[in-house]
Amino acid sequence: MSLRIALFASGSGSNAENIIRSFLNDSKFEFPLIISNKKDAFVHERARKLDIPSFTFSREDFVKAEPILDILKEYQIDCIVLAGFLLKVPEVLIHAFPDKIINIHPALLPNYGGKGMYGHHVHEAVKASGDTESGITIHCVNSNYDEGNIIFQAKCPVLPTDTADLIAEKVHALEYDYFPKVIKNLWS
Ligand code: GAR
Secondary structure (H helix, E strand, O other): OOEEEEEEOOOOOHHHHHHHHHOOOOOOEEEEEEEEOOOOOOHHHHHHHHOOOEEEOOHHHHHHOHHHHHHHHHOOOOEEEEOOOOOOOOHHHHHHOOOOEEEEEOOOOOOOOOOOOOHHHHHHHHHHHOOOEEEEEEEEOOOOOOOOOEEEEEEEEOOOOOOHHHHHHHHHHHHHHHHHHHHHHHHO
16 A cells, blocks of 8 residues: 655745655655645646646635645545645644654754744855754654654755855755655655
């Protein structure tokens, strides 16, 4: 039996696409749908090209949770991967999928986490701090932003000359390399 994973993404969806492509030849993992909270997010375009259905739900739908639970049930989803998903995951969903929801954060938590710390804001903050390293954190999702148990971290150096864009590039490279591997290790 294969494991059916729903990908949640709010923006470009490059991680979602990379994950799907990484598992194309692995019949143990299926990615039957992508869920977004933004109807014009580029992830929908990627989904169309990959021939995977993608759906948009409003913030209100996420607060209610019922519409999300319904579609996850309809698609017989076992686990959820947040790949650049920026809304808070409702408590009901966390309880419906205990230890089955993971997130990637583009920095070394517990630093640079919490509300408002997402995407480019994180890299700007790292740059402003003068820190000499950044990286990625893959963690379980609980009801507080970025506070679930850490599953995996990887680091990259930050040079004084690095711009926030350059830090983002280094972090994305780590994400593309490790996120699929961590998913495989965790749920094989
Ligand atoms: C990724 O860098 C991911 O770590 C980050 O958003 C980016 C999405 O890129 N997630 C967060 O900031 C969550 N707090 P993508 O849409 O190209 O995959």
